[in-house]
Amino acid sequence: MKHLPRKRFGQNFLKDPSVLDKIIAAIAPAASDIMVEIGPGMGAMTGKLLPSLSRLEVIELDRDLVVYLRNTFPPEKLVVHQGDALAFDMRSLKEQSGEKIRIVGNLPYNISTPLLFHLLEFSLFVKDQHFMLQREVVERMVAEPGSKAYGRLSVMLQWQYDMDMLFIVPPEAFDPQPKVDSAVVRMIPKENPEKCSFPALEKTVTQAFSQRRKMLRNNLAPFFTEAELTGLGIEPTKRPEELSVEQFIRLANHLK
Numbered sequence: 464m465k466h467l468p469r470k471r472f473g474q475n476f477l478k479d480p481s482v483l484d485k486i487i488a489a490i491a492p493a494a495s496d497i498m499v500e501i502g503p504g505m506g507a508m509t510g511k512l513l514p515s516l517s518r519l520e521v522i523e524l525d526r527d528l529v530v531y532l533r534n535t536f537p538p539e540k541l542v543v544h545q546g547d548a549l550a551f552d553m554r555s556l557k558e559q560s561g562e563k564i565r566i567v568g569n570l571p572y573n574i575s576t577p578l579l580f581h582l583l584e585f586s587l588f589v590k591d592q593h594f595m596l597q598r599e600v601v602e603r604m605v606a607e608p609g610s611k612a613y614g615r616l617s618v619m620l621q622w623q624y625d626m627d628m629l630f631i632v633p634p635e636a637f638d639p640q641p642k643v644d645s646a647v648v649r650m651i652p653k654e655n656p657e658k659c660s661f662p663a664l665e666k667t668v669t670q671a672f673s674q675r676r677k678m679l680r681n682n683l684a685p686f687f688t689e690a691e692l693t694g695l696g697i698e699p700t701k702r703p704e705e706l707s708v709e710q711f712i713r714l715a716n717h718l719k
């Protein structure tokens with residue numbers, strides 16, 4: 464089928480077979496896996512995953528591609544959900560099978576942060592996630608405290624996942640070519656993440672990083688006095704990127 468890539472759906476199709484092989488090797492699909500692929504597109508990854516799986520569920524927004532996928536792959540093996548991954552309830556798949564699910568995808572870059580945040584909701588039901596994303600986004604996800612890339616995305620995701628940037632993928636691996644490098648990340652939900660409410664943590668982290676160059680006593684003034692920060696073991700003169708994930712969680716758990 465001739466399909467003109469749609470920019471508004473973040474369509475950059477993987478065409479380099481060696482990159483595809485590397486991704487599939489990193490995922491290591493097994494017949495017993497309950498696997499979901501987000502944004503299968505023309506099925507570049509789908510076709511490589513299917514032979515190792517007894518079933519694969521995919522979520523695709525573009526109706527033309529949904530028709531193509533349904534006509535191309537055996538329906539008894541490939542279940543195609545037409546819809547928005549941002550609204551998809553992963554719990555339903557876990558409930559059907561009783562097993563933890565594996566999520567994979569070469570994600571649409573225009574929705575990567577909201578999608579990663581949406582998936583946080585299901586981390587209890589997920590075994591692992593392997594995603595291709597913009598390299599700069601992966602660098603922010605795995606960034607350590609004290610580094611330039613450390614910020615809201617790092618804290619929110621490191622709270623729930625252990626993550627590794629596996630390898631970098633150049634623009635030439637795609638059609639059309641994106642303007643930036645991409646990278647593949649592995650995300651494994653932590654067995655016992657620290658208890659915290661998502662909205663409280665998000666509110667605290669967003670406020671703390673509202674002005675990166677300012678001290679916490681300034682940025683967090685709407686929520687905490689200097690004495691309260693000190694009482695929680697946080698030096699008020701530190702800058703937001705100097706706080707560990709655990710310290711952000713401690714703050715969020717004391718938000719009034």
Ligand SMILES: C[S@@+](CC[C@H](N)C(=O)[O-])C[C@H]1O[C@@H](n2cnc3c(N)ncnc32)[C@H](O)[C@@H]1O
Binds near residue numbers: 476477570574
């Ligand atoms: C970067 S392309 C990857 C396509 C294919 N997996 C590949 O590697 O060649 C992203 C895919 O996600 C789909 N997509 C975009 N927004 C989506 C959404 N909100 N929910 C589900 N799929 C979406 C696009 O239509 C496209 O097929």
